[in-house]
Amino acid sequence: MERLKLKSDKNILEVNDLQTYFRTENGVAKAVDGVSFAIKAGETYAIVGESGSGKSVTALSVMQLVAKPSGYIAGGEIVFNGDDLTKASTVAMREVRGNQISMIFQEPMTALNPVFTVGNQLAEVLALHRGMKKDEARTYGIEMLDKVGISDPDKRYDEYPFQLSGGMRQRVMIAIALACRPDLLIADEPTTALDVTIQSQILDLIRSLQKEFGMAVLLITHDMGVVRENADRVGVMYGGRIVEDASCKDLFDKPSHPYTQMLMKSLPSRGNRSKVLQTIKGMVPQPTEFTQGCRFNNRCPVAVEQCRQESPILENIDKEHTTACFMLGKDGVADLSKSGWMAEEESPVVEKYDYSCLNVESLKMHFPIKKGFFKKTIGHVRAVDGLDLAIKKGETVGLVGESGCGKTTVGKCIVRLLDSTSGKILFGDNDLSTLSGSTLKQYRRRIQMIFQDPFSSLNPRLKISDTITEGMQAHSVGSTKKERRDIMFKIMERVGLDSDMADRYPHEFSGGQRQRIGLARALAVEPELIVCDEATSSLDVSVQAQILNLLKELQVELGLSYLFISHDLSVVHYLADRVAVMYLGKIVEVGDANDVIENPQHPYTKALIAAIPQVDDDNRKRIVLPGDVPSPSNPPSGCAFHPRCELATEECSQKMPSLESISGESNDRLAACWKV
Amino acid sequence: MKYFLNSWAFQNVLVVLLILLLAWIVMVMRQSEYWRAAFRRVFKRKLARISFVILSIYCVIALLDSVGFNQPLRDTEGQVQCSADTGKVLRDEQGMSLLDYILTPLRASKEKTYSAPFATHQFTKETVMDETGNSSRKYPALKHPRRHLFGTDKVGNDVLYIALKGIRTGMIIGGMTTLLVVPFAILFGVFAGYFGGWLDDIIQYVYTVLSSIPSVLLIMAFMIVYGQGLTQLCVIMGITSWTGLCRVLRGETMKLREMEYIQACEAMGVSKLKIMFSHITPNLMHIVLITAVLGFSGRVLSEAVLSYLGIGVGADTISWGGMINDARMEMARSPIVWWKLFAAFVFMFGLVLPANLFGDALRDALDPRLRTE
Incomplete structure (x- = not known):
C-alpha cells in the first residue's frame, strides 16, 4: 500500500502501513491490515469503527501490547517522537509506556487492581518513571487526584477501588495515566461503560487536561456523537483498514466513503423519526473472513467488479481529506443516490388503540439488605419505589434512565421474573402481581421479554429450533412437533432468518442474528406486550438500525405493544410514542416522546438530553451534571435529584414532588418537580 | 449380604x-x-x-x-470329567476370567517363593540334596528362568x-x-x-x-x-x-x-x-x-x-x-x-x-x- 503523505515536522505519532495479525484456529486474522495515520502534538485523533474493525488492536499495537504469541506485528512502522516502536526493545518500550504514551481502558471496574489502594497504584507509576519516594509521590498523587476532579483527594488517596463509583474510577485511571505527563494519551472507548451524564463529565475532563498538558489524544470509539464533540481529525476504520481520513468538520459535512455515509444515515436521530432507518445490509466481517478487494464491497450498494478484485488506497479528495474508494464522483463523494439506497421511506403508521394494555400502579420493589449472623434485615434497596406506568395497545413506551435507576427491575417485575413488594400490575382485568401457578403461566405467554446481551440470552447447548419451539411447547401452541416447526419457520422468515439456519447452534450466529432469534422466541408464543430490555444496546450501529426497523414493522403487523427500556435517548426517541424518564426508582417525567425530548421540563431530563453527544447539532447547550447517581439503599431526602440539581432549593430537599400534569399541555404530560 | x-x-x-x-x-x-x-x-x-x-x-x-x-474339571489325562449320576460336565468351583485364560502360561509358571525380575535362580537360599545325598545351602535354579518380568512373590x-x-x-x-x-x-x-x-x-x-x-x-x-x-x-x-x-x-x-x-x-x-x-x-x-x-x-x-x-x-x-x-x-x-x-x-x-x-x-x-x- 502506498504510504500516506504526512507532514513530518510536527507529527508526534506516525503509523505507516501497520499490519497486526493474529494466529487463530481458523487461520490468520488480519485484524489490522495496512493502517496509516498521523497525530500532531496536542491534537485529538479519533478512530471510529464498529466491532471487529481493528480499532482497538491498532491502539494496542501502538503500545506494543498485542497479546503474544498469537498476535504479532507483521509489517509497517510506528514512529513515535522519531523512534520506530516496532523495533524498540522490551526495556525501551517499558520506558515509553506509562511515561510518554499512556492508555486508559473501557472498563474502569477491572482496570484498577482491587487489592491495592488508589494511592499505591498512583505511586507505583511515579516511582517507576519519576523515581519518586513515597512522601513525594503522595503529595504529587493527591495533586493529580485533585486535577481530575476527585473531591477529598487526601482521603481518596488511601481508599480502595471498590469504595469508588465507576465514574470516579475512570477519573483515577486518568490520573494514573497522566501522572507522568505523557505526550500521547490513548483512550480506548473511555466512556462506553459509563452513563451519559458521567460520560460528558469524563470527556470534558479529558479535553481540559489535554489543553493544560498539551498532549495528543488517540481516541478509539464507536460513537459518532463522541467523535463529533471531541476529535480534531477522524479516521473511519472498516475491516482492518482506514477507509476515510479527514478533519472532523469535513467528515461530518462531506462524508465521502459509502460506508461513512451509510453509517451516519443509519443512526437513529431526531430528523428521521418517522422514516424507516437506512440500513447497511449484512454484518461487519470478522477478521478471519476478510475477502479480497475492498472490504466493504459485499455490503456496498455501488460496488462494481473492480471493488471485488482490487483494494482501493487512500487518495486525496480534498486538502487533508482522504478516502479509499473506487467509486468517488468528481466532487470526491461516492454517489449513492442512483443505487436507490438513499430513497427515504416513511415508516408505516401503527394503528393506535384507545384501551390500555398494561397498567402499572404504584409498583414497589424493595430488596432487603441482610446482615449479621441471624440475617436481620437492616435496610432496603429501593430499586423501584412507587412507579406508575400505562401502556396502550399498539403503543411503544420508552423507559429511560441511567444505570442503577431501576428500569430493568421494572421490566423484570412486569414479566414476573421478580415478585414485586407492593403495587399493582394490571394486565387486562387481572393483577399480575397476585397471580401464581397455572393462571400465571397463561399470562406469561402474553408478555414476553427480549434481553440486552445477545450472547447470554440463548442457551449455547440448544439448537435454535429448540430454543424457539420451547415456549410453544410449554404453552401448547401447535399440537404436534411438525406443526410447531411449521409455525417456527414462518416466524423465522418473518424476523429475517433463513429456515435452513434452524438446526444450528447459537455460536454460529452474529449478534444481530441472535437478537433476531431472541425476537423469534418471544413471537412464537404470540405475545401482546414485549418488554425490550436494552435490546439494541450491544449491537453495532448498522445492525441496530436493522433491528429497530424490524421492531417497527412487527408492531404494525401484529399490533404489539412495547416497553422499550434503554439508556440511549436517541434510540428511544426514534422508536417510542411516549417516554418515561426514571431517576432512582421513580418516574420524574413522562409524556409524548417528541414533547419530552424536544422540550424537556424536569431538570434531570434536560441534563440527560444535553449530555448525549450529537452528530447533527453543534450549538446545543451543554449541562454537565455534578456527582454520581446516589445509592438506592439510601436515597436523598425530598426530591431524590436535589443534590445534583442546579435549581434545587430548601423545599426540594424536604418534600418529595409528585408526578403532576404540566399546565397548559395535555394530560399525558407529567413531571415530578417543584420548579416546573 | x-x-x-x-x-x-x-x-x-x-x-x-x-x-x-x-x-x-x-x-x-x-x-x-x-x-x-x-x-x-x-x-x-x-x-x-x-x-x-x-x-x-x-x-x-x-x-x-x-x-x-x-472351566470343566479334567483328569490327569486331560479328559473332561462328568458327574456319575447326571452325566453333566463337572466344573471348577473356582471361577476363571477370560484374562486368566489368556494369561494361563503366566499363571501356571509358578515358582516356590521369591525371585527377582528376570532371575535364573531363586532369591532365597535353600538346603538342596544332590544325587549323592549331600545337602548344601544354595540358590536353587528356577523352574521358569528369565520368564518373570516383575519377579515372583512370596x-x-x-x-x-x-x-x-x-x-x-x-x-x-x-x-x-x-x-x-x-x-x-x-x-x-x-x-x-x-x-x-x-x-x-x-x-x-x-x-x-x-x-x-x-x-x-x-x-x-x-x-x-x-x-x-x-x-x-x-x-x-x-x-x-x-x-x-x-x-x-x-x-x-x-x-x-x-x-x-x-x-x-x-x-x-x-x-x-x-x-x-x-x-x-x-x-x-x-x-x-x-x-x-x-x-x-x-x-x-x-x-x-x-x-x-x-x-x-x-x-x-x-x-x-x-x-x-x-x-x-x-x-x-x-x-x-x-x-x-x-x-x-x-x-x-x-x-x-x-x-x-x-x-x-x-x-x-x-x-x-x-x-x-
Missing part, C-alpha cells in the same frame, strides 16, 4: 451398568455438535491421543478380567500376573465411585444453586458437615460396620467425595440462573424441573466431565493409601493397594524385595498419568475461561 455385595457376579452387574452408561453418554455426545467439536480439539493433541490409547488398553484388560466362566506367583489382575479393581474403584458421585453431586448442586433459600441451606449444611469429618475416619467406620470389600469401598468413597463437585456445581448453577436464557425460559413459563435438567445441567456437563476424569485418578491413588492402612478392599481381592501393603513386609527384609512395590507403582503410574493428561486436555478444550473465543 456382605458376601453378595462382594461377589464377583454383583460386581459384574455394576460393570455392565458402567459400560451401558458410558455407551449412552458417548451416544448423546456424538449427537451434539458441541461435544464433537470439543473432542476434536482434545484429539488434536498428541499427548491426549496417546493417553486415550493407554486408557483404552487398561479398559480392555479390565473387561477381559470381568468376563468369567467355570508364594511364587508371577507379580506381573498379580499386577494385571489389579487393573480391574483399580478401574472399578475409579469408575464406580465416579458413577456414584456424579448423580448426587448434580442433583444436590443444581437444586441448591437453583432454588436457594432453605433447600440450599440444608444441602450446604450436609456437605459442610460431611467434608469436615476426616474421610479416613469415616471410611474406617464404614468398613468396620459393613465389612471390607470392593463395593463397600466404592460406596463410602462416593459418600465422602461428592461434596467437592457439588459445591462447584452449586456455584455454577447460581451463575447460570442469572443468565438471560434461563430468565427467558422462566418468562416463557417453562417448568422449573425442565429448566434445571434440560437447560442448566447440559451447561454444567463440561465441569462434570473434567472433574470425573481427574477424580478418577485420585480415587485409584486413594485405594492404594487405604489398603496400605488396612481399610482397603480386603485381602481376598487383588489390588495395587494390597500389593503395596504386602511390600511393607518385604521392604523390611534384608536384602529387600522391591519388585512387588515397583510393579504396583508402574501399573498405577501407567493409569494415573494418562488419566491426568487426558483430563488436562479435556479441561483445556472445555473450560471457557481458559479458551479465548
Whole structure:
C-alpha cells in the first residue's frame, strides 16, 4: 500500500502501513491490515469503527501490547517522537509506556487492581518513571487526584477501588495515566461503560487536561456523537483498514466513503423519526473472513467488479481529506443516490388503540439488605419505589434512565421474573402481581421479554429450533412437533432468518442474528406486550438500525405493544410514542416522546438530553451534571435529584414532588418537580 | 449380604451398568455438535491421543478380567470329567476370567517363593540334596528362568500376573465411585444453586458437615460396620467425595440462573424441573466431565493409601493397594524385595498419568475461561 503523505515536522505519532495479525484456529486474522495515520502534538485523533474493525488492536499495537504469541506485528512502522516502536526493545518500550504514551481502558471496574489502594497504584507509576519516594509521590498523587476532579483527594488517596463509583474510577485511571505527563494519551472507548451524564463529565475532563498538558489524544470509539464533540481529525476504520481520513468538520459535512455515509444515515436521530432507518445490509466481517478487494464491497450498494478484485488506497479528495474508494464522483463523494439506497421511506403508521394494555400502579420493589449472623434485615434497596406506568395497545413506551435507576427491575417485575413488594400490575382485568401457578403461566405467554446481551440470552447447548419451539411447547401452541416447526419457520422468515439456519447452534450466529432469534422466541408464543430490555444496546450501529426497523414493522403487523427500556435517548426517541424518564426508582417525567425530548421540563431530563453527544447539532447547550447517581439503599431526602440539581432549593430537599400534569399541555404530560 | 455385595457376579452387574452408561453418554455426545467439536480439539493433541490409547488398553484388560466362566474339571489325562449320576460336565468351583485364560502360561509358571525380575535362580537360599545325598545351602535354579518380568512373590506367583489382575479393581474403584458421585453431586448442586433459600441451606449444611469429618475416619467406620470389600469401598468413597463437585456445581448453577436464557425460559413459563435438567445441567456437563476424569485418578491413588492402612478392599481381592501393603513386609527384609512395590507403582503410574493428561486436555478444550473465543 502506498504510504500516506504526512507532514513530518510536527507529527508526534506516525503509523505507516501497520499490519497486526493474529494466529487463530481458523487461520490468520488480519485484524489490522495496512493502517496509516498521523497525530500532531496536542491534537485529538479519533478512530471510529464498529466491532471487529481493528480499532482497538491498532491502539494496542501502538503500545506494543498485542497479546503474544498469537498476535504479532507483521509489517509497517510506528514512529513515535522519531523512534520506530516496532523495533524498540522490551526495556525501551517499558520506558515509553506509562511515561510518554499512556492508555486508559473501557472498563474502569477491572482496570484498577482491587487489592491495592488508589494511592499505591498512583505511586507505583511515579516511582517507576519519576523515581519518586513515597512522601513525594503522595503529595504529587493527591495533586493529580485533585486535577481530575476527585473531591477529598487526601482521603481518596488511601481508599480502595471498590469504595469508588465507576465514574470516579475512570477519573483515577486518568490520573494514573497522566501522572507522568505523557505526550500521547490513548483512550480506548473511555466512556462506553459509563452513563451519559458521567460520560460528558469524563470527556470534558479529558479535553481540559489535554489543553493544560498539551498532549495528543488517540481516541478509539464507536460513537459518532463522541467523535463529533471531541476529535480534531477522524479516521473511519472498516475491516482492518482506514477507509476515510479527514478533519472532523469535513467528515461530518462531506462524508465521502459509502460506508461513512451509510453509517451516519443509519443512526437513529431526531430528523428521521418517522422514516424507516437506512440500513447497511449484512454484518461487519470478522477478521478471519476478510475477502479480497475492498472490504466493504459485499455490503456496498455501488460496488462494481473492480471493488471485488482490487483494494482501493487512500487518495486525496480534498486538502487533508482522504478516502479509499473506487467509486468517488468528481466532487470526491461516492454517489449513492442512483443505487436507490438513499430513497427515504416513511415508516408505516401503527394503528393506535384507545384501551390500555398494561397498567402499572404504584409498583414497589424493595430488596432487603441482610446482615449479621441471624440475617436481620437492616435496610432496603429501593430499586423501584412507587412507579406508575400505562401502556396502550399498539403503543411503544420508552423507559429511560441511567444505570442503577431501576428500569430493568421494572421490566423484570412486569414479566414476573421478580415478585414485586407492593403495587399493582394490571394486565387486562387481572393483577399480575397476585397471580401464581397455572393462571400465571397463561399470562406469561402474553408478555414476553427480549434481553440486552445477545450472547447470554440463548442457551449455547440448544439448537435454535429448540430454543424457539420451547415456549410453544410449554404453552401448547401447535399440537404436534411438525406443526410447531411449521409455525417456527414462518416466524423465522418473518424476523429475517433463513429456515435452513434452524438446526444450528447459537455460536454460529452474529449478534444481530441472535437478537433476531431472541425476537423469534418471544413471537412464537404470540405475545401482546414485549418488554425490550436494552435490546439494541450491544449491537453495532448498522445492525441496530436493522433491528429497530424490524421492531417497527412487527408492531404494525401484529399490533404489539412495547416497553422499550434503554439508556440511549436517541434510540428511544426514534422508536417510542411516549417516554418515561426514571431517576432512582421513580418516574420524574413522562409524556409524548417528541414533547419530552424536544422540550424537556424536569431538570434531570434536560441534563440527560444535553449530555448525549450529537452528530447533527453543534450549538446545543451543554449541562454537565455534578456527582454520581446516589445509592438506592439510601436515597436523598425530598426530591431524590436535589443534590445534583442546579435549581434545587430548601423545599426540594424536604418534600418529595409528585408526578403532576404540566399546565397548559395535555394530560399525558407529567413531571415530578417543584420548579416546573 | 456382605458376601453378595462382594461377589464377583454383583460386581459384574455394576460393570455392565458402567459400560451401558458410558455407551449412552458417548451416544448423546456424538449427537451434539458441541461435544464433537470439543473432542476434536482434545484429539488434536498428541499427548491426549496417546493417553486415550493407554486408557483404552487398561479398559480392555479390565473387561477381559470381568468376563468369567467355570472351566470343566479334567483328569490327569486331560479328559473332561462328568458327574456319575447326571452325566453333566463337572466344573471348577473356582471361577476363571477370560484374562486368566489368556494369561494361563503366566499363571501356571509358578515358582516356590521369591525371585527377582528376570532371575535364573531363586532369591532365597535353600538346603538342596544332590544325587549323592549331600545337602548344601544354595540358590536353587528356577523352574521358569528369565520368564518373570516383575519377579515372583512370596508364594511364587508371577507379580506381573498379580499386577494385571489389579487393573480391574483399580478401574472399578475409579469408575464406580465416579458413577456414584456424579448423580448426587448434580442433583444436590443444581437444586441448591437453583432454588436457594432453605433447600440450599440444608444441602450446604450436609456437605459442610460431611467434608469436615476426616474421610479416613469415616471410611474406617464404614468398613468396620459393613465389612471390607470392593463395593463397600466404592460406596463410602462416593459418600465422602461428592461434596467437592457439588459445591462447584452449586456455584455454577447460581451463575447460570442469572443468565438471560434461563430468565427467558422462566418468562416463557417453562417448568422449573425442565429448566434445571434440560437447560442448566447440559451447561454444567463440561465441569462434570473434567472433574470425573481427574477424580478418577485420585480415587485409584486413594485405594492404594487405604489398603496400605488396612481399610482397603480386603485381602481376598487383588489390588495395587494390597500389593503395596504386602511390600511393607518385604521392604523390611534384608536384602529387600522391591519388585512387588515397583510393579504396583508402574501399573498405577501407567493409569494415573494418562488419566491426568487426558483430563488436562479435556479441561483445556472445555473450560471457557481458559479458551479465548
